[in-house]
Amino acid sequence: MTETENQKAVSQNPFQTAADKSKAGVRVTVIGMLVNILLTIIKIGAGILGGSAALVADGVHSLSDLLSDFVVIFSIRVSAKPEDESHNFGHKKIESLASVTVGFMLLLAGAMILYEGAGSIYEFIQGIPIEKPAMIAFYVAIISILCKELLYQYTHRIAKKLDSDMIEVNAWHHRTDAFSSVGVAAGIGVAILLGDQWAIIDPIMAVILAFYILYIAVKIIYNSTNDLMDASLSPEINDEIKTIIVDCAGVLNMHSLKTRKLGSSKAIDMHIMVDPDLTVNEAAAIQKEVEKCLKDRFGADTYVIIKIEPFLDRKADREKHISEGL
Known part of the structure; x- marks a missing residue:
């Protein structure tokens, strides 16, 4: 953002x-x-x-x-x-x-x-x-x-x-x-x-x-x-959360978004996918930026849990393995 x-x-x-x-x-x-x-x-x-x-x-x-x-x-x-x-x-x-x-x-x-x-x-x-x-x-x-x-x-x-x-x-x-x-x-x-x-x-x-x-x-x-039963946030808010995440620089994709309300606060849990060639520090910087964007939008007391995964083009990876006879 x-x-x-x-x-x-x-x-x-x-x-x-x-x-x-x-x-x-x-x-x-x-x-x-x-x-x-x-x-x-x-x-x-x-x-x-x-x-x-x-x-x-x-x-x-x-x-x-x-x-x-x-x-x-x-x-x-x-x-x-x-x-x-x-x-x-x-x-x-x-x-x-x-x-x-x-x-x-x-x-x-x-x-x-x-x-x-x-x-x-x-x-x-x-x-x-x-x-x-x-x-x-x-x-x-x-x-x-x-x-x-x-x-x-x-x-x-x-x-x-x-x-x-x-x-x-x-x-x-x-x-x-x-x-x-x-x-x-x-x-x-x-x-x-x-x-x-x-x-x-x-x-x-x-x-x-x-x-x-x-x-x-x-x-x-x-x-x-x-x-109280940890129902997810509304579809509109979930869609807004997805947009905020994928718009953050360095985020190539995301999945497994889970949300719920904690009183007047929100809890957001997701997996983000980044370039597999990044260093740990570079991936952590992207993670912090995603967390900042979400808290800027929904409040500093928002609970944000992020798991980082490497983004892999699985189709290209399979084709590479086939061409190399692996």
Whole structure:
């Protein structure tokens, strides 16, 4: 790769070390935690004052987000620990385990919203009216939607830069809270504008959004479990890795590429083929260049294992043996 291409690769991945990733991950999670604390207090208080049971329940949902924030911060701290005698590849797998844990918490949150929404619909059908809330509940629900969606966008952007499934899962936890508030705001708004008989919109919206949340939760759990089972990286990333390797000067071919995720880091194992006439030092220099190119692109904490092999034109070698009667 040229110097310009290397600079471009680094700019795509600004968090080059485990320490950088840890600091960024903790920072974005602490911000989310502070917002969740504030929204929990405001939602529950406004729900009680405004007579909105849905908003109180939404406040409890925000409270559940705090639990996932604590899990994420704990996991970030542990994953940043260096390698030791009993963990030769570090502690980054805990990020995948935390993603599964938060995914199940998301699954539980979606199930609770579904249960509450379906219960309200059943009660409404049975003739039990849904209480008409005050405007303060509507305003707080709108504020919650805006805050949590902005928090999702911010956390999602950091998760992509860190390539962290765990932070991405937590981002979706923020968005589920926003979705929950959408249902609450819709029910409150319709009930205030059109009357109590239209308050059924609130639980209907909640049920629809709950199914979407459950879908996201199952997808997160599946992907994180796959990472725990050392599934390979995506075909697109594997193709990019192959391109980076064969573009390095001195690499004539490659094979046996194996990849996997280690939390927010990547592990790359491959065989490269070089000119058989090179000295050991020259072959080692090519090996170091390949490792540098991969770490420039995917981060300094990328695990790179390279085996060097001589590149042989086997067809020409066979023809030579035949012509010499060997």
